[in-house]
Amino acid sequence: MKARALLALGTLGAIALLSGCGAVAPLQAWGLIKAADTAGTTAMAYAPGKAVNTVHHGEPVMSSLCIEYNRMTPLEDLVPALQLELREQGVASRVYESGSGQQECRYWLRYAVTIEWGTPPLSSGYRAYLSSAALSLHHANGSLMASSAYAVDSDYGTSKWSTTRRKLAPVVKAVITGFTS
Structure with missing residues (x-):
């Protein structure tokens, strides 16, 4: 704004x-x-992203969770961005391949993202950017605790070239706390 x-x-x-x-x-x-x-x-x-379509079932904030690694996501800074933002919310995290670590984890964070290519302002080369992301938080038994998403603003693309972390920060906060602002 x-x-x-x-x-x-x-x-x-x-x-x-x-x-x-x-x-x-x-x-x-x-x-x-x-x-x-x-x-x-x-x-x-380069504006920050915002959380959309948030659903939170009022669960208290947990102290740790496991992130289910998604091999279909070729953005190398995605998981580190998730972990840094979880740490900002006071939540420790570990990353596991899908199907492993089931006994160690009471809570699971799963993600799906879309990546697009474009040319940033004042640049001449193409680069990949996170255009949408969906996060969901689950109990170990699979029941949904919370979900939220990020999508590039369709009107002005205000967060299009922000860092992955800036895009995901409000989404992680929304999934963990239920707050979208």
């Missing part, structure tokens, strides 16, 4: 300069407009 306000403010200031309200030449003012647009677009593209 702050990025949009900065973009609007920068653009309005540049328009005022173009209209003769300032001492800056029109070409310099046009450069200011382009710079404000680039800065605003870049800031918007």
Whole structure:
């Protein structure tokens, strides 16, 4: 939201300069407009993600859980991002292959993600980015405790180029605590 306000403010200031309200030449003012647009677009593209479609059944926060490793997810920073955010919520975690570690774990975190490719602002090369993620928290018997998801904002793509951790932070918080803000 702050990025949009900065973009609007920068653009309005540049328009005022173009209209003769300032001492800056029109070409310099046009450069200011382009710079404000680039800065605003870049800031918007790196905004944090937000949790959507959260369901939480009021379970208390656990002290530890196990993460079921999903081999179908080729993002190398995904599991470390999950573990760091769990630690921020006071939850220790261990990672296990699907089907292993059943006796050691009372709670399981499972995830599914979608990865897309694109070119970040001010860059010329393609790179993969997390475009959606779904997390679900289960008891050892498989019953669902909580679930939440992340998806790139379809209007402006405000979190598209944020780090995986910034995208997942509100989703992890929502799954663990039930709070989405």
